[in-house]
Amino acid sequence: MKVALRAALAGLAIVSMPAIPAFAEPALRPDLADPVGGREDVTFADLVRLVVPGTACNETIDVREIGSEAVENLEPESMAALLLTAVWVRSDGNDRIALLLDFGRGRHVVGLAILALFDVTGEPRL
Template sequence: MISILSRLMLACLLLPSIWTVARAEAVSFPELSSTIPGHQDATYFDLAKMIVPDLQAGDNGFYNGSAPIEMRDILGGNDGGSAPETINLPNAAVLAIKAGGKERLAMLLDLGQAQDSAEGFAVLALYDLTGKPKLLDAVNVGTDQGTYFRDPGKLAIGPGDDALITMSTHFNSNQGYVGTILILVRNDRFEPIDQINTFDENVCAYKRTQDLSFQTRGSEKPYAAIRVTVTDATKPSGESCEEPAPKAVSHDISVTYHWDKTGSRYVRNSDAFEKLSAENEKRF
């Protein structure tokens, strides 16, 4: 009996340190003309117009407009893409989140690419829907041609807080490039946690993928630790090719982010993802 009680007590002590795998949260793509739940007098189109003030419905099922409002790039600096002169928006992705113990709505609008830009321009917007819909913050999260919420699109990092995850990507005939951004919502503003760049190849002799997974540990306050793992896997195709086939191999690369109370930001425990990005660039 004592042995059983001891094991139960040990299990309870260990529970706070257990890593929790992030679950997929449904991202929705409502018609912009549809009403916002709980707001019969407001639509998602009204939210989008807070980003693109002259947005209007077109004849082709798209919504057309020109320049969006001024906003900063989530990663800082001027490395982000430029908004196109003419916007053709088919829809927007929305995701309900918690921030500072409050219900918020995140909306992602991919506005496309300017002619002279290699990167797209994608707006991540934060809204307060508790009363009349209000825009709280907006940032450009586009780092490549197309931008989306990842799966999962958010991570619970506290009882009343979620972190967001976006991805920008493009593909050619046998290569795929993905830039993932972890984003904290604090004081109703978006703050970057980190960017993780991965690279996939699919050639005659083999397929190499770099897949991401996310875990949190809720024992840390005010925000949980976040562990991100890249599984780098190479699988021979079995085809007869000019190039030799590599051996099947798979290994994990993990980085953990902890909240630094002194700096009021997440800090990583390793530069492993920077090294991975540098190694990947050699394979481009």
């Protein structure tokens, strides 16, 4: 009896939870100079600078593990530009963009990537 009551209460709790749908579009491979969402005042380079301030987006940056000193000799395998993957997401009625920043692989690092979610309805923010 107790097990059936617990199962019924758990089922009722799950069913009564408000469900907020989230929708996503196909992934894009934008360039840093491409405008975000057709806006001429914001580029993907501007979004990258919100995540990695002070970078020109086409340079090698110093990386360190959290809680340690800077890691030496993190030379990337190639000097190719930062690879971006963007997915437009509509969540809770707001347009957002998920941006994967792939900094490539280093000599002692398997890979360095950052996933960031931006609200781009007004001034872009993380």
